[in-house]
Amino acid sequence: MEIEEPGLTEQIQDHVRRQVALAELPAAAIVAATIEYLHGEANPAEVEAHAWPVVTEELSAHLAAQAQWPEVTDSDRLTAAFRTLSATGLVARENFACCQNCGVAEIGDEVPRGRTARGYAFYHQQDAERGVDGSGVYLTWGLFGQPATVDVGEEIAAALRAEGLTVHWDGHTGTRIRVSLSWQRRRIGRLAALPASVDDDIDIDVALLDQWTGLDAPTEGLSSAARLAGLHLPWLPAGVRIRVAHEDAAVVVRREGDTLVGTYPEQGGRELTVGRYYGMELIRRLAGGSVHAVTQPAPPDFLEATYQHRDGTQKDVPLDAAEACLLLRSMRPLSRDFLTAFGRSGGCVQVAWERDGLWLEELDTARATSTGRIATVPEAERMLTALATQDRVAIDELGGDLVTKRW
Numbered sequence: 001m002e003i004e005e006p007g008l009t010e011q012i013q014d015h016v017r018r019q020v021a022l023a024e025l026p027a028a029a030i031v032a033a034t035i036e037y038l039h040g041e042a043n044p045a046e047v048e049a050h051a052w053p054v055v056t057e058e059l060s061a062h063l064a065a066q067a068q069w070p071e072v073t074d075s076d077r078l079t080a081a082f083r084t085l086s087a088t089g090l091v092a093r094e095n096f097a098c099c100q101n102c103g104v105a106e107i108g109d110e111v112p113r114g115r116t117a118r119g120y121a122f123y124h125q126q127d128a129e130r131g132v133d134g135s136g137v138y139l140t141w142g143l144f145g146q147p148a149t150v151d152v153g154e155e156i157a158a159a160l161r162a163e164g165l166t167v168h169w170d171g172h173t174g175t176r177i178r179v180s181l182s183w184q185r186r187r188i189g190r191l192a193a194l195p196a197s198v199d200d201d202i203d204i205d206v207a208l209l210d211q212w213t214g215l216d217a218p219t220e221g222l223s224s225a226a227r228l229a230g231l232h233l234p235w236l237p238a239g240v241r242i243r244v245a246h247e248d249a250a251v252v253v254r255r256e257g258d259t260l261v262g263t264y265p266e267q268g269g270r271e272l273t274v275g276r277y278y279g280m281e282l283i284r285r286l287a288g289g290s291v292h293a294v295t296q297p298a299p300p301d302f303l304e305a306t307y308q309h310r311d312g313t314q315k316d317v318p319l320d321a322a323e324a325c326l327l328l329r330s331m332r333p334l335s336r337d338f339l340t341a342f343g344r345s346g347g348c349v350q351v352a353w354e355r356d357g358l359w360l361e362e363l364d365t366a367r368a369t370s371t372g373r374i375a376t377v378p379e380a381e382r383m384l385t386a387l388a389t390q391d392r393v394a395i396d397e398l399g400g401d402l403v404t405k406r407w
Contacts, residue, residue: 008042012051013058020058021132023185024095024311026193028231029215030055052195052227059187059194066186074181077163078137079329082121083377084159086333087357089118090152093310093332096122100140108144112336115355119143121156121177131183136168139177148173189235189323190216196230196280202246204228204283209241209252214314218242225283233260233279238304238316246286253282257344258302258318275299276318301388307339321388325381333358341384347393351380362395371395371404 015037019030034051035044078094085092091110097103107120121141123131131137141156142148150173157167157177166180204225206218218232228244236242236255243252251262255276262272262282274281277299303319309331319327324341331337331353338352340363348363350370360380361372372395375383379398386394395402 008038008047009050011038011041012047013054016051016054016058018129018132020055020062020187021183021185022095022128023062023187023191026190026215026231027055027059027195028218028227032219056194059192062187063192066184069184069186073184073186074165075183075185076329077165078160078179078181081159081163081165083329083333084162085121085156086335088155088159089116089334090156091117091120091122091334093120093122095125095128097124099124099126103140104142111144111334115334117144117334119148119152131181134183136178136180139179141177153177186326188326189320190231191326193231193234195224196226198226198280200284200287201226202283202287204286205245207243207245209243210239212237212240212242214312216314216317225280229279229283234276235317236260236276237314244283244286246283249286251282251286253279255318257304258299301385302344303341303384303388305339305341307337309337319388321385324384324388328380328384329377331358339384341387343387343391343393345391347387347391349383349387349393349395351375351384360395360398362393368407369404370407371402373398373400373402 012034015034016030019025019033025033031048031051035047038047082092082094091107093107093110097106103122103124107122111117119142121139123137123139127138139156141153143152150171153169153171153173157169160167160179168178168180169175202225203222206220206223206228208220216232216235218228233253236253238255241252241254243250249264249266251264253260253262258276259273260276260279260282262285264270264285272282272285299320301321303321303324305317305319305324306315307313307327309327319341324339327339328351331339333353335353338350340348340350342348348365349360350363351358351360357374358377358380359372360375360383361370363370375398383394386392
């Protein structure tokens with residue numbers, strides 16, 4: 001669909017390109033953000049129709065490009081530096097608030113109740129977008145309750161340089177710190193999901209029978225089956241059911257582990273089971289044909305997770321090892337962020353940022369005990385990967401002084 005307003009097509013393309021590069025919103029959320037971005041400038045239905053192919057094209061190009069990126073990118077280094085700064089008592093936040101004034105006004109709210117912080121460092125949304133465009137990132141920094149000091153600026157600059165980043169700062173407390181970098185943020189899991197590639201896409205009516213909130217939740221009402229199957233159903237939370245209707249038929253979809261189960265009321269309640277990435281098979285049965293139980297091969301790794309991070313709390317959602325590790329790296333010290341992950345057989349590994357560092361533990365629900373210690377991010381990644389890929393809790397292999405606690 002062509003949009004007639006001059007320059008609007010370019011605005012959509014530029015906005016989508018930046019959102020894809022920022023790597024914070026999944027595909028459907030980028031479309032919704034584009035509609036909001038152009039509110040009042042164009043018909044929302046026209047913007048949506050134009051945005052979808054642009055999102056698919058830009059996201060596909062991003063995934064192809066990231067396959068050639070180095071193992072550790074400048075963006076990874078920036079996140080690591082921010083994690084170090086927060087662990088030393090500075091509230092360090094990436095892509096925080098819309099602008100500098102709002103960021104300065106809101107950064108104090110990032111300090112959890114009962115904890116203290118010496119100061120802060122952040123870059124805001126406009127800074128991040130300039131980083132995407134190749135201008136580097138400017139950091140706003142300071143102390144809480146008192147004027148900024150050169151020592152704090154030097155501490156921030158040193159943490160950035162320790163990760164191998166190039167820092168530009170004139171040593172004055174009133175000057176922001178600029179970081180030169182090549183912006184490369186990976187998309188994994190739900191952030192890398194594209195609409196299902198099919199030739200038989202159909203319009204469906206979507207209804208949530210249970211509450212589902214967050215960036216992965218679909219919009220109720222008319223939708224594309226390929227989008228629902230590719231972008232939403234693989235991350236369906238446990239206990240949430242979706243009713244999908246087409247013409248006079250319907251299927252109620254739920255997730256059990258790494259499979260999706262579809263129940264067909266108009267066909268006597270018969271059920272079809274498929275892998276969680278094969279939801280389109282459930283919808284195809286609405287167009288006719290017999291329903292037979294089919295089990296797709298299970299993916300090589302799987303976790304059932306509940307976690308809290310900057311975008312809120314997600315409960316009982318499926319993850320693979322790579323997505324779990326990406327979430328771990330985005331967790332913020334000096335926060336209440338946590339990740340609780342269960343393997344296929346029920347083994348549980350939990351990580352949470354505590355006052356003294358990253359607490360890593362095994363939860364034994366049968367014995368009402370937890371065993372763990374303060375750990376590094378790479379150690380926690382190894383534990384999550386072992387649980388996801390081998391269905392094995394490997395806390396005993398950490399070594400060091402493990403502490404066992406009763407609940």
